[in-house]
Amino acid sequence: xxxxxxxxxxxxxxxxxxxxxxxxxxxxxxxxxxxxxxxxxxxxxxxxxxxxxxxxxxxxxxxxxxxxxxxxxxxxxxxxxxxxxxxxxxxxxxxxxxxxxxxxxxxxxxxxxxxxxxxxxxxxxxxxxxxxxxxxxxxxxxxxxxxxxxxxxxxxxxxxxxxxxxxxxxxxxxxxxxxxxxxxxxxxxxxxxxxxxxxxxxxxxxxxxxxxxxxxxxxxxxxxxxxxxxxxxxxxxxxxxxxxxxxxxxxxxxxxxxxxxxxxxxxxxxxxxxxxxxxxxxxxxxxxxxxxxxxxxxxxxxxxxxxxxxxxxxxxxxxxxxxxxxxxxxxxxxxxxxxxxxxxxxxxxxxxxxxxxxxxxxxxxxxxxxxxxxxxxxxxxxxxxxxxxxxxxxxxxxxxxxxxxxxxxxxxxxxxxxxxxxxxxxxxxxxxxxxxxxxxxxxxxxxxxxxxxxxxxxxxxxxxxxxxxxxxxxxxxxxxxxxxxxxxxxxxxxxxxxxxxxxxxxxxxxxxxxxxxxxxxxxxxxxxxxxxxxxxx
Numbered sequence: 001x002x003x004x005x006x007x008x009x010x011x012x013x014x015x016x017x018x019x020x021x022x023x024x025x026x027x028x029x030x031x032x033x034x035x036x037x038x039x040x041x042x043x044x045x046x047x048x049x050x051x052x053x054x055x056x057x058x059x060x061x062x063x064x065x066x067x068x069x070x071x072x073x074x075x076x077x078x079x080x081x082x083x084x085x086x087x088x089x090x091x092x093x094x095x096x097x098x099x100x101x102x103x104x105x106x107x108x109x110x111x112x113x114x115x116x117x118x119x120x121x122x123x124x125x126x127x128x129x130x131x132x133x134x135x136x137x138x139x140x141x142x143x144x145x146x147x148x149x150x151x152x153x154x155x156x157x158x159x160x161x162x163x164x165x166x167x168x169x170x171x172x173x174x175x176x177x178x179x180x181x182x183x184x185x186x187x188x189x190x191x192x193x194x195x196x197x198x199x200x201x202x203x204x205x206x207x208x209x210x211x212x213x214x215x216x217x218x219x220x221x222x223x224x225x226x227x228x229x230x231x232x233x234x235x236x237x238x239x240x241x242x243x244x245x246x247x248x249x250x251x252x253x254x255x256x257x258x259x260x261x262x263x264x265x266x267x268x269x270x271x272x273x274x275x276x277x278x279x280x281x282x283x284x285x286x287x288x289x290x291x292x293x294x295x296x297x298x299x300x301x302x303x304x305x306x307x308x309x310x311x312x313x314x315x316x317x318x319x320x321x322x323x324x325x326x327x328x329x330x331x332x333x334x335x336x337x338x339x340x341x342x343x344x345x346x347x348x349x350x351x352x353x354x355x356x357x358x359x360x361x362x363x364x365x366x367x368x369x370x371x372x373x374x375x376x377x378x379x380x381x382x383x384x385x386x387x388x389x390x391x392x393x394x395x396x397x398x399x400x401x402x403x404x405x406x407x408x409x410x411x412x413x414x415x416x417x418x419x420x421x422x423x424x425x426x427x428x429x430x431x432x433x434x435x436x437x438x439x440x441x442x443x444x445x446x447x448x449x450x451x452x453x454x455x456x457x458x459x460x461x462x463x464x465x466x467x468x469x470x471x472x473x474x475x476x477x478x479x480x481x482x483x484x485x486x487x488x489x490x491x492x493x494x495x496x497x498x499x500x501x502x503x504x505x506x507x508x509x510x511x512x513x514x515x516x517x518x519x520x521x522x523x524x525x526x527x528x529x530x531x532x533x534x535x536x537x
Contacts, residue, residue, distance in 0.1 A: 107138075107461045109499035115490045120170035124496055126382075126464045128246065128352050129329040134299060136246040138457060139492055140173035140468040141166055142386065145225035146475045147179055154480075156232040159473040162486045163233060167241060169489035175248035175302070175468060176226045178218045219252060226292040234294045246299040249289045250334070253306040253315055254281065279318030286322055298328045302355060302384075305335040312340055316349045332384060338371045345379055353466065355384040360394060360433050360452060361414035361426070362387075363514035366459065382464040385456055387413035389469065393430065394437060394452040406430075416513065433511050440504055450494045455508050458500055 106123035113121060125135040143163075146155055163174070226249075234242065289298060301319055305312070322328050333341070334355030341354060354376070356365040365383070367373050376383060391409040392398045410426045421429070437448040444451070456467050474486040500508075 107458060107499070108496045111497050113493060113497050115493055117165075117168045117489075118170065120493070120496055124170065125172075126466070128300065134244070134246055134329060135172070136300070136466070137171050137173045138464070138466045139171065139453065139495060140175065140246075140248070140384075140466060141171055142175055142177045142468045142470040143225075143229065144177055144470055144472050144475075145179045145222045146472070147221060153228075153232070155475040155477065156228045158477060158480075158486075159229055159475050160232040160236050162473045162488070163229075164237060165486065166489050166492075167237075167245065169493055171489065171492065172245040173248065173466075173468075174245065175250065175300075176222055176229065177250075177470060178222050222250070223288075223292060226289075230293045230295075242295070247293050247295065248300040248302055248332075249293060249298055250302050250304055251282075251285055251289070251315075251319075252304055253309050253312055279314070279321065282315050282318035283322065286319070286327060290327070297326060300330045300332060300352070301328050302332045302334050305333070305337070305340070312336075313344060313347060313349075316344055316347075320349055334384070338375050341372075341375055341379075341381070345381075351381065353382040353384040355386060355468075357387045357413055358383075358385045358456065359388050359390040359414060360455070360508065360512045361390050361410070361430060362416045363509075363512045364416045366456075366514055368460075376463065380463070382466065383460070385465060385467045387470075388453055388456050388467045389449060390414045394433070395449045396441075396447050429511070429513075433508075436507060436511055440500075440508075443504075444498045444500075446494050446498055447491065449491060450498075451500070451508075453492075453495045454498065454500055455505065457495070458505065459509070459514075 108121035108123040110121045120137065124139070125137050127133050128136045141163075143159070146159075166174075230247075286298065286301070289301075290296075303312070303315060303319065316331070319328060319331050323331060330352045331349075332353045332355065333344070333351050335357075336344070336354050341351075344351065354372075356372070358364075358366045364370065365372050366385075368377065375381065389395055391413050393406065393409055393414065407423060410423065410430075414426075414430075434448075437451050440451050441448050453467055453469065457465065459465070469492065471488050479485045
C-alpha cells in the first residue's frame with residue numbers, strides 16, 4: 001500500500017510539472033509572436049539571400065481613439081526602412097507613392113473606393129519639402145474667404161466641421177483664397193474706370209492707387225478669415241491631425257512706386273523705394289501668417305506675382321533662408337512669368353510648383369509647347385492649377401440662365417490669352433465642351449465636375465501637377481436654412497474612381513484648344529478689309 005501511494009504521488013507530481021512546462025512554453029511562444037507583430041522584425045535565412053518578411057498588419061480598432069497610435073501597414077525591409085502609415089483621430093496619414101519602374105505615374109483609379117471617408121488610394125498624394133517633408137493631396141481645397149456677416153462665430157464652426165469631413169475623407173491640403181466675386185459686391189470697393197486716351201498722368205496714378213487699395217482690402221478680408229477659421233479649427237481638432245495636413249498660405253510681394261507716383265499718391269518717397277533685401281518685412285509677414293494659422297511651421301508658402309515689382313528674388317531669398325531655419329516646409333510661386341521663373345531657378349531657388357489658372361476653356365498655361373510648359377518640363381517643375389471648373393461652368397448644377405455671369409467668367413478665369421475669339425465663338429466652344437462632358441459622364445457614370453478634374457490631373461500626371469478646387473465649406477449655412485447637408489468630399493473622391501481613356505483625353509484636348517493654338521476660325525467681321533487704303537503701308 002505504501003509503495004502504491006508513493007507511485008501515485010510521483011505520477012501526480014510529474015503531471016503537474018508537465019502542465020507547468022507546457023504553460024511556460026505557451027506563454028513564451030505567445031510573447032515572442034506579439035514581439036514579432038508589434039516590432040515587424042525581418043527574419044533572413046542564411047542559406048539564401050532572399051529576405052522573408054514575417055510582418056502581420058495590425059487591425060484597425062473599430063472605434064476612433066483620441067490617442068495617436070502606429071498601424072503597421074507597410075512592410076519593413078532590412079536594406080531600406082520605410083516609414084509606416086500613422087493613424088490619427090480620424091484617418092490614416094497617407095504615404096506618398098514612388099514612381100513605378102517604367103517611369104509612369106500612379107494616378108489611382110479604384111472603382112470600389114468608399115465615397116465617404118477613409119484614406120485615398122496610393123498615388124493620390126505627392127511628397128513636398130525636403131528634410132521635414134509632408135504628403136500633399138493632388139486635389140487641394142481652396143476655401144473662399146467669408147465677408148463679415150451677422151452670423152458671427154456660427155459660420156466658422158460650420159466651416160471647421162466640414163473641414164474635418166474633408167480631412168476624414170483623405171483631403172489634407174487647404175488654402176484660404178480671396179473673397180468670391182459675388183461677395184465683393186457688398187464691399188466698399190472703388191469702382192473701376194477705363195483710362196482713355198488723352199487723360200493726364202495724374203488720373204492714371206489715381207486709378208492705380210484705387211486698384212491697390214482694393215487689393216489691400218481683399219487681402220485684409222482673407223487674413224481675417226484665416227485667423228477666425230484656424231482658431232476654431234485648432235480648438236476642435238487634435239494636433240496630430242493638423243500636423244499631417246498641408247495648410248498653404250498666400251504671400252504678396254511688396255510693390256514699388258516711382259518718384260512720379262509718390263507725388264500724387266501721398267506715399268513717402270523713401271518708404272516707396274525702400275529695399276526689401278534685408279528681409280525684415282518678409283519675416284514679419286511670415287510671422288503674422290504663423291499667428292493666423294496657429295501653427296508651429298508653415299506647410300507651404302505661395303508667393304504671388306506682383307507686376308512691376310523688383311523684389312521677387314529678394315523675397316524668395318528671405319523665404320528660403322527661413323526654410324533652412326525650419327519655419328517653412330516648402331515654397332511655391334503663383335502666376336510667375338517664365339522669364340522670372342528662369343531667373344529664380346538660375347539663382348538656386350528650387351520651388352515646389354508654380355500656380356496657374358487652367359480649365360477646359362483656358363488652356364494657355366496648360367499647353368506643353370508653350371514657353372511655360374517647356375520650362376516646367378525642362379526643370380521638373382509641377383503646376384498648381386486653380387479655377388479648374390471655370391468658376392462653376394463645368395459642374396452639373398450650373399445653369400445657362402445667368403448669361404451675364406457666364407460672360408463675366410469668359411473674360412476672367414476662362415479667358416485664353418493665346419486664343420482670342422469673340423463672345424459668340426466662346427459660347428459655341430463652351431456648348432461643345434458641355435455636350436462632350438455630358439456624353440462622357442454617362443459613359444463613365446460620373447459627374448461633369450469629375451470629368452473636368454480628372455482631365456487636368458491625368459493630362460500631365462508624370463510631372464505631379466495638382467489642382468485646387470474652391471468651396472465655401474458650408475459657410476453659407478445652407479444646411480441650417482433647410483438645404484442639403486455638406487457632402488463635397490463625396491463628389492471629390494469620385495475623381496479617383498475612374499480613368500479617362502486616351503481617345504477621350506485627346507477629344508477634350510482638341511475641344512479645349514490645348515492641341516492647337518486656334519480652335520475656331522475667325523468670323524467675317526474680324527477679317528481684315530484690304531480695300532481700306534488707310535491700312536496700306
